[in-house]
Amino acid sequence: MSTLPLDQTAALRPMGRVERIVWAFNDTLTIAWRFLAAMVRLPESIVFAAIQPMLLVLMFRYVFGGAISGVHGSYVNYLMPGIFVQTVTFGSIVSAVGMAEDIQKGIIERFRALPMARSAVLTGRTLSDLTRNACSVVLMAGLGFAVGFRIQTNVPAFLAGLGILMLFSWSLSWGFALIGLVVRSTETAQVATIPILLPFTFASSAFVPVSTMPGWLQAFAKNQPVSQVVNACRALMDGGPTSFHVWVALAWCLGLVAVLAPLAVRRYRRTA
């Protein structure tokens, strides 16, 4: 007669609610650590990921900047809030590609057979994507200051703008993780996200005033979330009436999380 290991009795005991929440939180941190540890092992990945938005800053600042009119004040001050939003938007591609990669490689299968909280796979990922995007924004801000960007309001307002930016970044991660869960292949995730991102970032107030666009496009460009977040950040960093823009941007961010997070969790639970 073989005997079971002593741990066996502990394994059978169901977890209490508090214990479950504590472990779900711990699991989230462990999964977030997983991505950040990989990032530290491969710091080039951040640098290379930052090259494209950095080139955009330089191009808009020095190539298109002179030709773009209709902006009050300095163009670089107008541009940088748009660049910040563009950076986190494109940075979210990682959420889709990474999620698809985890499914493709089979690590999700291992996670699903572990006693960890299932939600942690998503909460941990969105948390680490947020951290990575925060690093990119700091890099972009540094470059911005180097090419003449100056805060026109005050530091607390600027930081509040970054706060909205981070909230927006987090809400996007849920949506892009959902795309990764649906397409399940890194290549598809890559090509599926770009066509979504381009119209939202460029048909927006990120780089040029929406009033310069044709009427039919204005209707979209004015009201879509990227523009709303850009407007809020711009108001907080470059000046102008703030409260309306900030509330609209916050509503968009929270609304996106409220819709996308449950969809992503549901999809993850169904992912075989």
Place this chain on the structure above:
Amino acid sequence: MSAPLAIEAHDLTKAFAKGRVRALDGLSFETPPGTVLGVLGPNGAGKTTAVRILSTTLVPDSGRATILGLDVVRDAAAVRRTIGLAGQNAAVDENLSGRQNLQMIGRLSHMARSKAKQRAEELLEQFGLTDAATRSLKTYSGGMRRRLDLAAALVAQPPVLFFDEPTTGLDPQTRQDMWTWTERLVREGTTVLLTTQYLEEADRLADQVIVVDHGRVIAEGTPGTLKAEFGTTVLLVTLEDLPNAQRAAALLAPLGSREPMVENTVVEMNVENGPKAGSEALRALDAEGINVMGLVLREPSLDDVFLQLTGHHAEPDPSASDPAGRSSPESFGSRGTR
């Protein structure tokens, strides 16, 4: 009170692709604690689906399964604390080091941080990975990766382990090592469910074997009884073209224990005495003036046992990324590589 069975599956069914593919079709078996169950079957037989259901990553359409008396659906959370999973489906993180991977799994198995670290060191030592502990997995060889994969399954010292084709594609040395480790675990009281396409592997490790096809058990017994019943040598003769192969098949039919099969230019048959049948085949073909391009004698593979049992070759796995078409010449050749 009688101890519960380590693994019990009762009439499990699972269909994919909206019911068009029946991966499991009434699979039932029992495994007592401290033993190895070998699950034999070709790609697409339902082995991986069964492992996924038993390891709680997939829910069956109907039927019931328990691990140490815990229901895999109702008590899934408790089941996850009693099992370890290794093999073709469960991966490790490529972007982390070996040590980081093991520590992460320890933490996700809800060990204290210090315990997870200590356990990672023990396993790195045990599997000879201490020197490579800080290196990224991208630099690991296939064998090292598989050792880490096995170590990952053992982090929480689970009493029940699932190894899904653990040695497919491994070099002979690492395969031997995997077998030695598995034997040691079983001596220490662990129950192992091992899926494999290799009769030899089941022969070495398993106390009990089930042969699975089309999602159900078609034969069961100890490796010895199964081999005695179904293990015959295979004779493969390659001819110049299909008409010659068909002529040869008709000519050689009396030598085989079963009707010869013709695939393209190759005649395949089961024989009792390999060398004797081989030389007789050559003489008979020579006498008829049929040119022989090649002749191979092969020890029985699982596919041969399978052919004996069902009268047909294995069918491609619907869930596999690269289903091997049985009609193509490449797949025919690959069956001989062991």
